[in-house]
Amino acid sequence: MTMRVGIIGAGTMGAGIAEVFARSEGFEARLADVNLDLAEKGRTRQMSGLDRQVSRGKLTEEERNRIAANLVTSHVDDLGDCDLIVEAVLETMAIKRPLFEKLDALAKDGAILASNTSSLSITELSQGLNHAVVGMHFFNPAPIMKLIEVIAGQSTDESTLSTVTEIATALGKTPVRVHEAPGFVVNRILIPMINEAVAVLAEGTATAADIDEAMTLGANHPIGPLALGDLVGLDICLAIMEVLQSETGDPKYRPHPMLRKLVRAGWLGRKTSRGFFTYDS
Secondary structure (H helix, E strand, O other): OOEEEEEEOOOHHHHHHHHHHHHOOOEEEEEEEOOHHHHHHHHHHHHHHHHHHHHOOOOOHHHHHHHHHHEEEEEHHHOOOOOEEEEOOOOOHHHHHHHHHHHHHHOOOOOEEEEOOOOOOHHHHHOOOOOEEEEEEOOOOOOOOOEEEEEEOOOOOHHHHHHHHHHHHHOOOEEEEEEOOOOOOHHHHHHHHHHHHHHHHHOOOOOHHHHHHHHHHHOOOOOOHHHHHHHHOHHHHHHHHHHHHHHHOOHHHOOOHHHHHHHHHOOOEHHHOEOOOEOOO
């Protein structure tokens, strides 16, 4: 039996998550956004990546065509018959919460509503809704990264957690169950590290390149913290630090002013071709 999965948000994460489901047996992936044009752009971007894999011999043409046939576009309003809906829109409660209220009204009975949030409260997202809500946090790039944080809000039941854990395993991922807490597990540890690297840079202790080289060679990290911040998106790093600070009240989570300044400048990292480093378009 095929599970119908709607993915809302055709940006880097949403389109990547849609590809993950489209690659896996037993799932039908529907990528949606506020309009079909945005959804089609997200799908086209993923198909271009698959075409590059074919040209490099990492994927067969037959497999590429199977994934393409299994990744369709849709409008949010047409996801009512999905068994699972994964939200991957902007990381702000002001956008996510109204969307979940809309999904609660249109989703069929028994459907699971999941959020790809990297730091926001599953409990707040689910408050007063009739459908089960759970965190299903993928990591960028979603087709490659193995981890999925399966996050329980205050009202998330064991049956929902078990189902989503099984889904994550069926996708070839490794699920880790997390009780809701600011930043969950990975970002609670990772983003403050990036923020501290920003402080080291701002203080003039070392250049951005040398900070990253020190951490890759000295701590055996596969990528330096500043390059990682550029990959995650500096706006996302800032948003997570703000959540950590507001939820805990602990000043150690204060976002560094340099991080705020780069976000205000629109230097968000790889997605804008400039952050701590510059990138080809």
